[in-house]
Amino acid sequence: MSVEFESESRKLLGRLRDAMAEDAAGQARLDKIVQLIGHSMGAEVCSIYLFRDPETLELCATEGLKPEAVHQTRMRLGEGLVGRVARAKRLINTPDAPAERGFRYMPETGEERYSSFCGVPIQRLGEVLGVLVVQTKDKREFTPDEVYALEVVAMVIAEMTELGAFVGEGAALSPRHRQPVMFRGVVAQEGAVEGRVYLHEPRVVVTNPVSDDPARERTRLTEAIERLRTTVDDLLESSRSVDEEQKQVFEAYRMFANSRSWLRRMEADIAGGLTAEAAVEKEQSLARTRMSQATDPYLRDRLHDLDDLSNRLLRLLTGQGAETGAEMPENPVLVARNIGPGDLLDYGKTLRGIVLEEGSVGSHATIVARAWAIPLVIRASGITTEALNGDPILVDGEQGVVHLRPDETVQAAFADKIAMKARAQERYASIRDLPAEAKCGTHVGLHMNAGLMADLPSLPTSGAEGVGLFRTELQFLIRNQMPRRAELSALYARVMDAAKGRRVAFRTLDIGSDKVLPYMKPNDEPNPALGWRAIRVGLDKPGVLRMQLQALIRAANGRPLTVMFPFIAQLSEFRDARAELDKALERERILGRPLPETVEVGAMLETPSLGFSPDVLYEEVDFLSVGGNDLKQFFFAADRENERVRRRYDTLNVSFLRFLQQVIDRCNAYGTPLSFCGEDAGRPVEALCLAAIGFRTLSMRPASIGPVKHLLRRCHLGEVRAVIEEAAARGDQSVRPAVTELLAREGWGL
Incomplete structure (x- = not known):
């Protein structure tokens, strides 16, 4: 210029x-x-x-x-x-x-x-x-x-x-950050909650964009840049213990912090009349625009680095850092662009709800939110720009809707909804210690899913008979390095202690797809959900699998042990995984350590191929657990992360139920215990239909046990099965309408 x-x-x-x-x-x-x-x-x-x-x-x-x-x-x-x-x-x-x-x-x-x-x-x-x-x-x-x-x-x-400069009488704009706004997102964890916004990364507001002293602003920028570079150098120094992949990320980060072109652009903005912070924000805004248009994943990552550096620089210039952020309000609802499991766990169970601009239904944050039964709405586009700390917010985790600064009408309707749910919870509490026994006398075992020690106190209070799925990957995901065997063994022992003799089914490490370890080199796969994940990783990296199996054996310390292997697609994978467990048991015996009193070894049926395995599979496994979330996406060829297709297919589709019926019949023929685990197990109508076609064990999040038990105890499974068979014989695509009609006719509804 x-x-x-x-x-x-x-x-x-x-x-x-x-x-x-x-x-x-x-x-x-x-x-x-x-x-x-x-x-x-x-x-x-x-x-x-x-x-x-x-x-x-x-x-x-x-x-x-x-x-x-x-x-x-x-x-x-x-x-x-x-x-x-x-x-x-x-x-x-x-x-x-x-x-x-x-x-x-x-x-x-x-x-x-x-x-x-x-x-x-x-x-x-x-x-x-x-x-x-x-x-x-x-x-x-x-x-x-x-x-x-x-x-x-x-x-x-x-x-x-x-800053609201254009509001007032005759204004062109309504006041920003004061009007009610509704956001439509995607349900990641059900529930309804009212609270106050707490921003994970509060926006830095530039209150003085114009300056008439360029020399002073250049000095302020230079000083802040030097402090930023020192911070980045410290980050790099502290990363010496991590792997080469992470070091490369930090090096790229430092390269941006030392970029002369970035500094020259900001200095030119200052020469044009902007303050230092306004110059930083101008360049950050351009970077975000380029980020939204970039299709190259590498370029998007680098632009994200630049965006993060700009945020750090803005906080240095304005003093609006995290340490000067707002105090967490009562009933906090966390609002963020995205968040990792470690950061989320730092907040603890104080959060009432979570709203993310990004995220996925299978992300780490979603897993933690489900474990805590905290309502979570993802992909609420634009909410971090609109929300301010302390704003009233309503999160409807049933509809995937978020109301920011709601008006009185919306608040009143939402209060009625929460009151109805509270009354329902009172009903569920009254049957907590009663069995999930249908009117026909059939008992259905209701178990809970867990993944954190914090989940275990819910075991006695939820009415669950045991833990049908304990996700072991969370302990790997929230760390910056591989956990030690002794640490895992101590954790698994505490889980068994907390279960007080109830059965706990430990699923071995299920990583890959949308769950990538921060210290494991990522694989550039075109379709990671169908790629190198779960047991495939375990068998290709047997050292990690052996270490985890040894930790489980030592944690049992003479008590019964239940292990299940995830994502088994064929008989040979189960045999190879079981062989690793047998080797670990033999090694512990040679070392003179106590062995488990009994060992149950099962497989998760998450691919249709396993349902058509040779009969010998049903003889060799001690039990099978249907992983409904993955099985449904592969059965219908519908990515569960893709909103355009995932809701097109119903769990109560006749074709899907017919496949499940085949699995049930084969398990019954060989006396193989079978359970259904996943989101659908915790949805009352779906759970009722699963029980009606023959599932006798369902595993779900703790908060779902009450509603499922309440409905099961009101119904006759034989009548429900008859309606399902009639709907299938008529050629209905889904049995849902027929079953819903039966519930209404008999007065069995929730």
Whole structure:
């Protein structure tokens, strides 16, 4: 940028700052801004378009177009040149606007006299708030210096919008962070909760975007950069004990912290009139825009590094670090872009709910949330930008809906919903110690899933008869290095102690797919759910499997031990895994250590192939556990992480039930104990149907045991089975409508 234009840019920003300092309503401030920009750039037209809603842009201020068009002219996202700028988050600079693809003529504005068009997005941290436009009658393309000045001004307008500079009487905008907002996400853990927002990473708000002392701001930036580099060097030094893969990540991180081009861009922004923190945020916003458009995973990771470094630098410049963050409110609901299991465990069970912008239904955070029975909604796009610490929030984990700053009507309806659930919980508590016995006298064993020591206190209070699945991978996922055998043995012993003699089925390490160990080199697989995971990893890395099996044997210390191997797809895999367990038992015998009183060895049936295994499999396994979550996605070829397809297929689909019936019949023929484990086991109607077709053991999250037991005790399984068989004979695709009708007719419903 030329020195002369640097001076003009600073002058313009200075005038904008002075205009913002005036005691004026929001619309008057916007009108003043377009006048200043148009005059400074020698443009006949300057206009500001802002979003009315996520899909609609509105002309909120103009100098040069017809005044009566303000607040009347609107366009959809992607419509016209202005809509294209907003959608693509990129500028359009053309000397002949009418000749451009997508040009839309708006006669009410009087813009037909203007040929040139330069529009830049008004955005903050990747979120587009609107579009800033300048136009001239002459056909001309705006120079790089002029475009740069517009981008700087647009960034300042975005900051002013964030700070509420344009609200008030006659305002173009409603006050940000004050209006009720509803977010639609994806259910990852059911439940309903009312609470207050607690941001995992509070946003840094730049309150002083404009400066007239570039030398001082450059010094502030330089000092902060030096402190940042020292912090990154310390991180790298502390990583000496980790593997080479992690070191490379930290080295890339340090490379960005020492990037001269990054520093030069921020220094240029300061020369143009921005403060140090505003310059950092401007570059961060551009990085986030590039991140959202990047398809290369490596590039996205590197841009994420730059985004994280920018956050650290902003906190150093503003003092708005984690240590100065808000105190956790009562009934906290954690709001974050994403979160790992370690960070989530640090918060403990104090959280009432969790809302994430990203995440997946099988992520580490989801596993922990389910273990704690905390409502979790994922993929609530935009919530971290909109939410503030302490905001009232309602999380509906049944519908995947989040209400931020809800109005009285929504609050009242939600309070009724929570009250109904509380009354239901009272009913469930009254039958806690009663058996899950249907009216026909059939007993169904209800077991709980667990993965943390914190889950075990729920065993006696939930009414569970045992632990049908203990996930052992969480202890591996929350660490930065492989846990030691002695640590695992002590943990597994505590689990058995807490179970007080009840059966605990330990599933060996189930990693891969969406569960990647931070200290294991990731595999670039096109479809990780069908790739190198679970028992495949264990058999290819037998040292890890042996270490875990030894830890389990030592933890048993003479008590009964139940082990099941995950993701067994064929008989040979089960035999190889069992052989590893036999070797571990023999080794412990030679060492003179006490062996388990009994050893049960089972397999998880998560692939259709295992259901069609040779008969000898059913003779060799001590038990089978159907892993419903994975089995359903492979049976229907529908990725459970993909919202477009995962809800298209019903567990009560006749084809799926028919496959399960085949497995039940084969198990019955060979006397092989069988259970069903997964989300569907904890859904009352699904659990009822599973019991009706012959499952006698179901394993679910602790909070589901009460509702499932309540329904089972009210029903006659023979009648339910008859309805299922009639629906199948009619050719119904799913038995759900028929079973639901039966429940309503007999008064068996929840």
